[in-house]
Amino acid sequence: MTPPFDRVRVEAAVRELLLGIGDDPDRPELMRTPSRVADAYTEFFRGIGTDAVAITRQGTVHAEDGDRGQLVIVRDVRFRSVCEHHLLPFIGVAHLAYAPGAELIGLGTLSRVLDAVASRPQLQERLGEQVAESIADGLDAQGVLVVLDAQHQCVTTRGERQSGSTTVTVAARGTLAEPAARSEAIALIAARGSGPGAEHEADA
Structure with missing residues (x-):
């Protein structure tokens, strides 16, 4: 069991x-x-000991075949974390995609995970x-893709101080780990609509 947050020790x-x-x-x-x-x-470390798989399962709903679609993408989900090497923040956006199986997940649940x-x-x-x-x-999804684009304060504020640099990482599972499907999903993540309100779609 993960020990509770010890405020007295942190302050000391x-x-x-x-x-x-x-x-x-x-x-x-x-x-x-x-x-x-x-x-x-x-706040920064409240996720220690949290079961992210359980959060996912709590947010799923069964979907009929015609309701699932082939791919679900949530773009530009802002996040922050703390680099374990220097205990300095890194801040960025995540793009989360999955190919549904028998279930769908609430879009807000993805950000909670x-x-x-x-x-x-x-x-x-x-x-x-x-x-x-x-x-x-x-979720028992057929495929999952997670693209993170973040700026690390251990890079931007110390050492060589590459103040404008960001780091991009890609993690994939299942069908979205296949090169063609992964490339298609990444292209959709990079695309931006041109219709009314498109400039606000990241906030939707």
Whole structure:
């Protein structure tokens, strides 16, 4: 069983960190910093121990053959996670696609699955694989594709400081791991409509 979030230990650790960098945790401007960091970490790491497959299963509904369609794509789902190497955030968008089997999943459930897996110390490559696996296992989909495009603060704010760079990763399962189907799905993700309201489709 995953131990519960220990706020007291987090606050004590932040205080030690401030001492370690040579600052004074008792100066007025820093006195509430340990508590503020604990608040942030409560949110950033709330996905530790969460069963993303269970979230997927809870959001599924049976669908008749004529209602399933061949491919479902949700584009531009914003997410944030924390790089486990430096404990710095990486922020980006996810494009989630699946080829339905016997069931469909609520579109909002897809974003909840992503958030659950992202809200823990992560690597982007593993994040995509875990989201794809959670959707594939929980939905019993014929195929799953997860494309992540994110900017990492460990790259943009330290070292060579590549401030404009992003990282793209692709994870696929089932039929969408086949090159032709994967290429078609990625092309649909990249496409943008030209009809009324198309500029707002990411917010729909």
